[in-house]
Amino acid sequence: MLDKQSNKTDFFVGNKNKRLLQLFYSVQTTMILVCIQQLLVGKIHTTLILAGSFVILFGIYFLIKKNYTNLASHMLLLILTSIAMYLMWKYEGIHDSAVLVLPTVLILAVMLNLPRLFFFLYFLIILSILLNGYFNDIGWVENIVNQPTLNDAFVMTAIISVISFSVWLMLKDLQNLLTRLSQEVVLVKESKAEIDKMLHHDSLTGLPNRFLAKEFFNDVLLRARRTNGLACVIFLDLDHFKHINDSFGHQVGDEFLKHTAGKLKSILRQTDRVCRHGGDEFLIILEVVQTEKEITHIISKISEQVAKPFLFETFDIITTCSLGVAIAPNDGNDFNTLLKKADLAMYHSKHLGRNGFNFYNEALNKNLQEHMELVSDLHKALEGGQFFLCYQPKFDFLTGEINSAEALIRWNHPQKGVIGPDVFIPVAESSGLIVQIGQWVIDAACEQCKKWQEFGFYTLGVSVNVSAVQFQRDNLEIVVEKSLSNYLLPANKLELEITETVLVSDTDIVKEKMAKLRALGVKFSIDDFGTGYSNLNYLKNLEVETLKIDQSFVKNCLTDEQDRAIINAIVQMANSLQLKTVAEGVEEEEVADFLKSIRCGAGQGFYWSKPLNSDEFIAFLYAQNNSYMPKI
């Protein structure tokens, strides 16, 4: 069938129509030139034939223009063959110069990838040449000049056959080469598509990555501008995903991420996009919305869905997520700015206790700048030795002696003056700097405690606050061991104050580290006891010496009956578990009396002394008449 453009690989590789048109022009130009030449030499008949052919060939021009390439090719070659044969038979037979057109036609048939036409024309030409020779031989035809013979015809036939065959072979090879080349091109295109996919998709979840998220967002932004709508970037981070990895292994963690990706896709519209930002972070690009309320609604759906349990073997794994949203045009107009702001808003959600969402606003940005400044100043503080320790004594109610002092860090900021730990410890914890700061505190406290011993205060111990982050990230046992041996301080003089959250956060790791530290001889106390975890089971599993009763109960215990009852209960429980108790925040004599009356072990607070720097503290010790006698 002579259909429109063939898909077969041929010599012209997709250019066939263009090339055919060029061939057509060259044939027509030749026709005109030969026509003029024939007219000049007075061959009117040939001139008329060629002129007629010239006109007929214009029909082919329209076929080419209409993309009927195959039909046009057939027509062109058949018309050229007919003209050449007519002139051959009419004038000089196989000696006529028109015969030269015949091998040209065959070459073109091969080039245009028309095998059937090639064979048809080949046999037609051969037959015609042989008949011309034969008819001239037997006198049926008499060509005018230099009358050909059958002998001449055979020679001509052989030459045309060899030429045609060679060209045929050559072009077949060329075609094979082109076919192979086009297959290679397909393979290269497929590999390119695969590489593109890898570059733009996350291999674990199959979700588009950050680069594609940017493209999606840019498209949404264009549509939002046209419709006066909002384009937003939602940043989602799973809460406590690390716990899933640590408790169930990375394989389950991966499964969980895939599951979450599926969940997110299932609740969003097809026009919304879920992308993976990395780790446990996802980006969601919503199709244009008109109001913030719509975004809030979608986010609530997302939070609800993420919080649904994931069944792994017999366990239900449950986690929540924190989200942040930044919206164009209010918060910016380019993807990277909005991504940063959405991330910041998400970070704020984490800060507020996780499992929530926040829209970005300028106040968050200001907070972040202050935060960054503080982090950078903290780095300088560590390098520049701007930290120092204060010590607050703890009085033993039974012996009336100062048996220990709590080391409390202070920061002597070059511009802002002395800053308390409540301001910078949370920042140090979130930036991880607490690890280095904590190491410095342990070292400085051990050094100071050794000095007290050298001053003759042999029984005085020191306690140091240790944050949960230090337990998770630091080789605490190595740090402690090094400091103790550096200053030749007996390990039982050092106490580590930890909060209940440390004990319940990662029990196995904590247990292991505590066991190592206890093996060294270090003691433990639980700080702010009574404010944290309600399950007291850990008290029997973990070997702690002391419970420090939180000052929030102590502060109002004279007036608040419930606070008194709580303190009483803690002391009774501690006594029956053979744990020591220290009441924090004692400011009045009556409170100290009450604590002593209920057999609380020790007290700490402004009643005896505020935290004092090292010199003041030594002076304080001497002022206590070297006997550590309290005022009570």
Ligand SMILES: Nc1nc2c(ncn2[C@@H]2O[C@@H]3COP(=O)(O)O[C@H]4[C@@H](O)[C@H](n5cnc6c(=O)[nH]c(N)nc65)O[C@@H]4COP(=O)(O)O[C@H]3[C@H]2O)c(=O)[nH]1
């Ligand atoms: N109103 C009142 N307050 C009293 C009284 N007696 C003591 N305090 C204050 O109560 C806090 C006791 O320390 P904390 O509960 O361990 O609470 C500490 C501790 O959690 C943390 N911190 C202090 N130093 C360090 C440290 O070196 N490392 C770590 N990780 N945290 C530290 O910062 C918190 C605050 O420390 P500070 O500001 O020094 O505040 C101290 C102390 O000055 C009192 O009678 N009345």
